[in-house]
Amino acid sequence: MAVRAIRGATQLDHDERDHLLSSVVELIGELLTQNDLRNEDLISMLFTATPDLHSEFPALAARQLGIGDTPLLCTQELDVTGALPRVIRVMAHVETELSKADVRHIYLRGAAALRRDLAQ
Secondary structure, three states, rough: OOOEEEEEEEEHHHHHHHHHHHHHHHHHHHHHOOOOOHHHHEEEEEEEEEOOOOOOOOOOHHHOOOOOOOEEEEEEOOOOOOOOEEEEEEEEEEEEEOOOHOOEEEEEHHHHHHHHHOOO
């Protein structure tokens, strides 16, 4: 079994707590589903939020999905001029049989513009 890092991101329509949480739940759900992962396959998850998001910690959405024994960390993304606004990013470290080439990175909504080469 290998350790892999899986990336993902989603862009929010606005900074509102319920919208943020539901968007991150969707992102994590797609990341797990598309890579055939279960909670017990997770090693850790790192979340970043652009500086314009203040309504909630993205990691709370993972806790709401029952991810309770996985270390989670939230941090702020760099404030780069011209960067895509209202974006939550995640990097999940997982144990999986997938090769690097078979890992599916998840980019939802406007965040697909961040990595058009990887967006579904």
